[in-house]
Amino acid sequence: MNSKHENAPYPPDTLGMDAQEMRRLGYAVVDAVIQRLENKHSEPAIAAAEPGPLLEILGGALPEEAYPTDESLDLLINSALFHQQHGDHPRYFARIPGPSSFAAIIGEWIGVGFNSIAASWPGGSGPSAVELVVIDWLRQLMGLPKNTEGVLVSGGSQASLTAIAAVRALKGQGCVYLSDQTHASLLRALRTLGFGEQDIRILESDGHYTMSAESVQDAITKDKRRGLTPMMIIATAGSTNTGAVDPINLLADICAEYDVWLHVDGAYGAPAALTKSGKLSLEGIQRADSLTLDPHKWLFQPYDVGCLLIRPGVLEPCFSMNPEYLKDVRGADNATNFRNRGFELTRRSRALKLWFSFRSYGVAKFREAIDYSIALTEFAEQYLRENPDRWEIISPAQLGIICFALRGESAQEHERRAQSLSESGFACVTTTRLKDRTVLRLCIINPLTTQADITETIDRLGC
Numbered sequence: 001m002n003s004k005h006e007n008a009p010y011p012p013d014t015l016g017m018d019a020q021e022m023r024r025l026g027y028a029v030v031d032a033v034i035q036r037l038e039n040k041h042s043e044p045a046i047a048a049a050e051p052g053p054l055l056e057i058l059g060g061a062l063p064e065e066a067y068p069t070d071e072s073l074d075l076l077i078n079s080a081l082f083h084q085q086h087g088d089h090p091r092y093f094a095r096i097p098g099p100s101s102f103a104a105i106i107g108e109w110i111g112v113g114f115n116s117i118a119a120s121w122p123g124g125s126g127p128s129a130v131e132l133v134v135i136d137w138l139r140q141l142m143g144l145p146k147n148t149e150g151v152l153v154s155g156g157s158q159a160s161l162t163a164i165a166a167v168r169a170l171k172g173q174g175c176v177y178l179s180d181q182t183h184a185s186l187l188r189a190l191r192t193l194g195f196g197e198q199d200i201r202i203l204e205s206d207g208h209y210t211m212s213a214e215s216v217q218d219a220i221t222k223d224k225r226r227g228l229t230p231m232m233i234i235a236t237a238g239s240t241n242t243g244a245v246d247p248i249n250l251l252a253d254i255c256a257e258y259d260v261w262l263h264v265d266g267a268y269g270a271p272a273a274l275t276k277s278g279k280l281s282l283e284g285i286q287r288a289d290s291l292t293l294d295p296h297k298w299l300f301q302p303y304d305v306g307c308l309l310i311r312p313g314v315l316e317p318c319f320s321m322n323p324e325y326l327k328d329v330r331g332a333d334n335a336t337n338f339r340n341r342g343f344e345l346t347r348r349s350r351a352l353k354l355w356f357s358f359r360s361y362g363v364a365k366f367r368e369a370i371d372y373s374i375a376l377t378e379f380a381e382q383y384l385r386e387n388p389d390r391w392e393i394i395s396p397a398q399l400g401i402i403c404f405a406l407r408g409e410s411a412q413e414h415e416r417r418a419q420s421l422s423e424s425g426f427a428c429v430t431t432t433r434l435k436d437r438t439v440l441r442l443c444i445i446n447p448l449t450t451q452a453d454i455t456e457t458i459d460r461l462g463c
Contacts (some may be wrong), residue, residue, distance in 0.1 A: 013335030044425025091427035099446040100302040103360035107353030116349040121335035127349035136292035151341040155306035156187040156267030159292035169318035172229025179211035213250035238269015243401030248284030332391040369447035
């Protein structure tokens, strides 16, 4: 039977779109993205829509035949992608922003365009090599030992879940110590992996919203007296609530004394180690047995990419799988098969965007951007302190985050003001709770943010 392509070149698109139309659509997308980047400051920092109208305009019956591509592209840009948080907006201060850079976007696009995969060495030796390089660059950034291994995943949640699973496979079940300021995803990871309440010690944070070494020491001592096995301490390097950093050196000393694993959640704050002040705040992070960081936060990458850095020889004993249908894609004995370093078998290459942006900007540019954000948060604190009758500092500027309150105002009033400002589109701000008190919070990590953005946001919250 003759193939319809027997005497003709293969068409460029799997489902038949011709090259001219592919180029036209591709250029239209590039133009739309750059136009948005040029004008993002004039768009709302966050935009939401009611489910009904949005589903009506985007949904309907399953398309049996093709719609005009320009119509569909317009719907994606102006309906689907408009209605979301714009984490790269210079006045998006909620949660942890994601101010991605354009070189990183290019790296993401080219990986998608080449349909790259990084699961096995034979199936993706090029993308896997790039991932190994990026992991080593991140290792160098954090000052971890040369033999440190790692894997890129979707974000901090999956990175910590991967680490905890691997450590339990290595050390067996035991008690885990964390604080009430530890990111909620860590507690979820423990429960997902079957840790019961009898295994989890949630310790009250101190007056600086950090986990004190004394409370950890006391908890471990009590557990050992009860015949229990301490397994892991989870330290935070830049908490989501306040930017606080746990006393990593002191916790590392306790881990060394009791043969306990030190896992450091640096998903947000770890990249601050690039700067002089950040490195001082993160002193001891190089002693971590495992460390997570999220480049889609303070390394200016588009969603999603998280990284787990970990002592060698821990991941593969937990996750390695080599069934008969994969026996031909194992590669040489010294080859890295990333499917054996985590839960994912099908793995797109998340490393390309990091590799391309590091080379396109140079690490000095990242350092400058992070330094600027830290200084801008300190400016915000100073501006608030200039009006002490109106504002109260609850947690000072730390690694790009500051928490504050209107004197004499209720939790409901703080929430109302934050919501009203977000709904206006000018800026996106949220509240958080610290020691049962609702406060306002700014996370300032976008190098495009100006002092004027900060002062007007604070003024609008206070009026």
